[in-house]
Amino acid sequence: MKIAGVQMDVSLMDKEGNLTRIIEKIKETAAAGASLTVFPECALTGYCFASLEEALPYAESIPGPSTDRLQEVCRELNHSVVVGMLEQAEQGVYNAAVLISPQGVLGSYRKIHLPYLGVDRFALPGDRDFAVYAHPEVNIGLNICYDSAFPESSRIMTIEGADLIVLPTNWPAGAEHVAEHAINTRSMENGIYYCAVNRIGSERGFEFIGKSRITGTAGETLACSRGTHPEI
Template identity: 65%
Template sequence: MKIAGVQMDVALGQPAANLAKIISKLTETAAAGATLTVFPECVLTGYCFDSREEALEHAETIPGPSTQRLAEACAATNSFAVVGMLEAAGDSLYNAAVLVGPAGVLGSYRKVHLPFLGIDRFTSYGDRPFAVHAADGLNVGMNICYDASFPEAARCLALQGADLIALPTNWPPGSECAAASAINTRAMENGVYYIAVNRVGEENGFPFIGHSRIADPTGATLATLPHDNEAILYAEIDLSRVRNKHYVRVPGKHEIDRFADRRPHLYGPVIEPHGLMPPGRTDSDSELAN
């Protein structure tokens, strides 16, 4: 199975133009044989809004008008897409990613870990458990950007059977180490394919670094875009390889199974409340920390 990542520029507050570009790129990647194409974080709307009210003008429900257009494009190309967007849900605003296929929305994700940056200063914390969704036999888990800095997020998806973790992201300067190291580490420690797709260009004074990449279950880099230009990266993935978590290097002498070798009864401190206040957040925003 071939997958693709579209590293592209985004127009802030212009979802119609961004959607047209997304569909054009999806048509291109599907023609090149990609079954699944991943796009950046907030690719539909842009990221660097200066207020919640400004961002809400461009947020949509899931499903909604844009996901319907995406489903039509997936049906026309017989492919699937992971797309970053802003989700309006009642009175809440979420930084979200959606998995869409020919039949419509297959799953969505709300960003759990929020940095004090861009639209994440004004969105609500993701409020749903990590989940895995099937796309043409491929089990897909979704995280978004800053989530990759928290190994628990990827581990939850891997334990639920994810073959691939898709990370739409908006890495600004300062994220070079995450781009170069965290993606391969998350792939290796969970034995999964991991695709991180960043945007390029600039919004409200914030540039974005590109550096999208795909890593295999051993942590090796399959494809990378080591620059901040628009481009597409591709990789072939092997489901039989990712579903074997027991690595036999020397039979009876050197065998590795990172799931069987876990010792969860010693991991209690990982899930204990910390009571700390995230920068720029209020008490009501921080309930999940307590």
């Protein structure tokens, strides 16, 4: 299985523009032979919202308009994606990630561990158990960003049968040690593959550090970004 991670900048409150860029990158990675493409946390919306009221118009249901468009692309290309987004809820928003295949939405995850940063200051904590989704090529578990700092989440998904954990993330400056060591450690601890994809750029004073990586079952780095610029 060939996996692509898209380390990209994201425009705050420009869901249509972000979705267009995501679709362009899916076409690029699919043409290069990847069967799964992973995007950063909140790749559809941006992260640094100032209030819940500001974030609410950019949240949507899963399935919803954006996931429907992504499913169309996945069906056309026989491809799968993981994308970070804000999920609409009756009582607020969740910081979510969705796994989409040619057949539709395979599953979604709501971030449980919420730092006091960006939209996580206002988001609801995830209310679902850690779950593993049966992709045709691999069993996939989903986490988001700060979840990776807690080894229990990876262990639970490994016990549930995960071969690969996918982590859309928004690591800011100051998270370098997490980016450089935690992902390899989660792989080594559990004997699983791990794909962590961060964003780059700046947003309302936050600088994002890249350092996306894919790690192997012994904790080795199989691929990693070379800097804080757009990269696949």
